[in-house]
Amino acid sequence: MNNFQYKKEITVTTALEAVNSNENAAFIAGGTNIIDLWKYNITNPELLVDINGIDELRTIQELEDGGVRLGALVKNAATAYHPVIEKKYPLLSKAILAGASAQIRNMATDGGNLLQRTRCYYFYDPDVPCNKRVPGSGCPALNGRNRMHAILGNSEHCIAVFPSDMCVALAALEAVVNVMGPNGSRSIPFAEFHRLPGDMPHLDNTLQQDEMITSIDLPSNHLYKHYTYLKLRDRHSYAFALVSVAAAFEMDGNEIKKARIALGGVAHKPWRNTEAEEFLKGKTATADNFLIAAENVLFGAQGRGENDFKIPLARRAIVRACMMALNPETQRPGAGPSL
Numbered sequence: 610m611n612n613f614q615y616k617k618e619i620t621v622t623t624a625l626e627a628v629n630s631n632e633n634a635a636f637i638a639g640g641t642n643i644i645d646l647w648k649y650n651i652t653n654p655e656l657l658v659d660i661n662g663i664d665e666l667r668t669i670q671e672l673e674d675g676g677v678r679l680g681a682l683v684k685n686a687a688t689a690y691h692p693v694i695e696k697k698y699p700l701l702s703k704a705i706l707a708g709a710s711a712q713i714r715n716m717a718t719d720g721g722n723l724l725q726r727t728r729c730y731y732f733y734d735p736d737v738p739c740n741k742r743v744p745g746s747g748c749p750a751l752n753g754r755n756r757m758h759a760i761l762g763n764s765e766h767c768i769a770v771f772p773s774d775m776c777v778a779l780a781a782l783e784a785v786v787n788v789m790g791p792n793g794s795r796s797i798p799f800a801e802f803h804r805l806p807g808d809m810p811h812l813d814n815t816l817q818q819d820e821m822i823t824s825i826d827l828p829s830n831h832l833y834k835h836y837t838y839l840k841l842r843d844r845h846s847y848a849f850a851l852v853s854v855a856a857a858f859e860m861d862g863n864e865i866k867k868a869r870i871a872l873g874g875v876a877h878k879p880w881r882n883t884e885a886e887e888f889l890k891g892k893t894a895t896a897d898n899f900l901i902a903a904e905n906v907l908f909g910a911q912g913r914g915e916n917d918f919k920i921p922l923a924r925r926a927i928v929r930a931c932m933m934a935l936n937p938e939t940q941r942p943g944a945g946p947s948l
């Protein structure tokens with residue numbers, strides 16, 4: 610039995626004060642990840658600061674520049690089914706709905722989704738070493754069971770993957786994460802929010818311990834006509850991605866004006882390679898060109914044994930997702946080109 614204190618706060622300021630009053634404090638939003646981590650003895654906060662009473666973080670707001678601001682406490686389901694998101698950012702709706710289960714999406718918040726932790730089996734087992742859980746203790750996944758693990762951006766310290774679906778779409782949409790801390794607010798471009806493991810795999814992201822996510826901004830774009838989120842996994846529902854692809858295009862006839870491709874399930878952060886997107890700019894939308902882009906995205910990919918299959922799987926998934934994105938009609942279940 611772990612003793613802990615619980616406080617419910619109704620303003621950002623008091624919640625930040627509370628969390629900064631104890632260095633072993635944590636926020637709780639939907640609770641769908643932190644409670645599991647607690648039960649597995651991966652985390653043991655002394656003070657739990659409940660932020661669910663902060664109403665100002667619960668709104669979806671259209672911005673003057675045509676973008677949209679998602680409050681950190683908006684539920685994943687509410688985001689996915691919001692008419693403005695369905696219309697302007699259907700890629701985001703599709704990615705969210707590919708994740709977890711209806712019940713979990715009803716509880717999970719948008720801010721919490723960004724901060725969920727890896728599903729690496731070794732991370733979840735406190736009886737074995739794990740550099741992410743106990744820095745310097747080792748990484749049994751390197752030469753162990755690594756079927757789910759990363760093929761890109763690895764280090765010799767960690768090959769865990771970041772499991773979110775929502776964040777793959779947010780990476781493709783170039784979202785911006787707004788945070789508040791004791792010294793005021795700052796905005797973090799999505800590409801800089803999550804980290805690669807390097808020699809500090811215990812740090813998943815660039816949020817500081819004393820900061821709170823307040824909202825996520827979606828910039829205005831024209832990526833709502835040609836898009837898809839393709840998630841490949843062991844079971845069709847309620848399973849994390851082996852490989853996922855968010856693909857979106859702005860098209861002029863069959864010519865690609867703008868391309869966005871992001872991958873999930875392959876790295877310690879959502880993986881995006883802007884060189885591959887640049888390559889596609891001005892090109893005709895063909896499977897051959899998408900294959901060249903896929904090779905670009907996967908440049909340097911390396912398996913560790915059980916996860917070798919992810920490299921050809923990701924290559925095929927990128928081509929297939931790009932083809933599907935051209936025609937949203939192909940997104941009906943079971944439809945689409947089989948590559």
Ligand SMILES: Cc1cc2nc3c(=O)[nH]c(=O)nc-3n(C[C@H](O)[C@H](O)[C@H](O)COP(=O)(O)OP(=O)(O)OC[C@H]3O[C@@H](n4cnc5c(N)ncnc54)[C@H](O)[C@@H]3O)c2cc1C
Nearest residue numbers: 638639640641642643708709718720721722724773774822
């Ligand atoms: C069985 C299961 C299956 C799942 N499958 C998928 C899946 O397929 N795809 C997928 O993407 N996700 C999946 N998830 C993960 C789920 O999406 C996350 O657990 C959820 O998004 C986390 O949000 P939350 O609000 O519940 O976070 P919490 O559990 O409340 O918090 C998570 C972390 O974020 C911190 N935190 C929360 N809000 C803030 C904030 N505003 N500012 C600063 N810190 C904050 C907390 O302190 C904690 O460290 C699954 C989860 C479960 C349990």
